[in-house]
Amino acid sequence: MRKSALVSLRKSPLLAAMSLKDTSKRGEKGASKELALALPLTSLIDAFCIIVIYLLIGTQSGGVETPVSAKIALPNAENGITVDKEIATLRIERGSYFLDDKMISKDSLTEKLAALKGKSPQSVELMIQADTNMEYADLDPLLRASSEAGIETLRFAVVPTR
Amino acid sequence: MKKDLNFELNILPVLDILSVLICFLLLTAIWMHVGTIDTKQAIGDNAISGEKNPPSLWVTLAKDGSIQLSLRDVPKANSLEESISKISTGINWSVFSSKIQTLKEQMPELRTTVVRPEAQTSYGDVIRVMDQLKKYQFEGVGLSPLG
Structure with missing residues (x-):
């Protein structure tokens, strides 16, 4: 039971994506496929967080976007x-x-x-x-x-x- | 022994730097809120329509920073002609603020004000005077063109 759980963890694509290491043994079938699935999810989540914060602040301001020239210091x-x-x-x-x-x-x-x-x-x-x-x-x-x-x-x- | 040519390009640090840059740009360039100070200007023949003018406070700004306050269209008992001397930094804002506050407390019905700056008066000072007037519930703030 314990052994089978460890085997399934090793083959998990999520774990492979997090470690970004080739954990498979050389010569094992399907090793190259597992590496190709290793997406850098952390950075994508970062980008999404930034977009979400941008949209949240933008929608909460409630006003109209007004362009102001950089040459002018408004009072x-x-x-x-x-x-x-x-x-x-x-x-x-x-x-x-x-x-x-x-x-x-x-x-x-x-x-x-x-x-x-x-x-x-x-x-x-x-x-x-x-x-x-x-x-x-x-x-x-x-x-x-x-x-x-x-x-x-x-x-x-x-x-x-x- | 054959050298392995396959390698993984580690783009995580690059993306992290980009994220930080985006945050920096968002915070510095975009989020400057703009508000407005509104005025109602006289147009056309408002001045000669024959209607009785409401009591008004006239604020005359000199270029050196001194301010003249005067009340118009009020009963003689309430007439006011007062000047606020300048200080080394320009307009004496604390005295000006306390004067208009006292005036508003004495005459709550006083809502109209006309600001009359001189040609060389700073635009920033004009806006600050109007801002102070708005603060004490003077709703009809107008700007007078140069005489």
Whole structure:
């Protein structure tokens, strides 16, 4: 009884996969087949764990993924609210304006924002991404243009600190 | 004696390194949450619609870090004109915070605020002022364009 249990353990593919050693005797039938079955299961499980953690964190955040330029250091804020829907983004980078990653001139701000407003019958919101060290003078043309275009809600992107 | 040419390539250490790299990239590059501070801006002819304006707090930010607080559209008894001097690091945040907290306690109906920065004021300071106002339940925070 004990002997037969040991024999079955030796032939187990799982045990062979864990040890990754050729435990069979030379000349034994089917030895090469057993080696081919030795999969590195540990690393595959590691990869799956990482994917699971990635998905778990991604689904629990509850917000919309918002790309932020690496050249911009967003200001910090304690009372920022989560971005819950896709909205148009206007980025201010060294005095240049980018509406959804397309560069637009200062003079055409009103026209482009009015076109954005015209596309949607509902209330249009605009997310503004700007560097924390930027001067307010760079934001001023955007405030005027959004007011003229009829965009009432501006959402300033921040990094929540709590 | 014939040499055995078959060998097993040990890919486990390579996969482990890759796993660590993936973890590193996930933690450093992706998980930066973005929130927003919202403002309601005046549009069109809001200012001349003839409606009585609600009581509002105006916060004027100077480029050197001093702050002027003033109340508008309130009874004369409640009028306020106060300034907060700058400190060596810029805006005196603790005094500003305590002032608006006191103001909110005295006038809970005060919900509207207008932030008026100067041209050279830092955007970060403007956002922090709005953040502080949101903290004390000032819901209608607006930004004034440069005069």
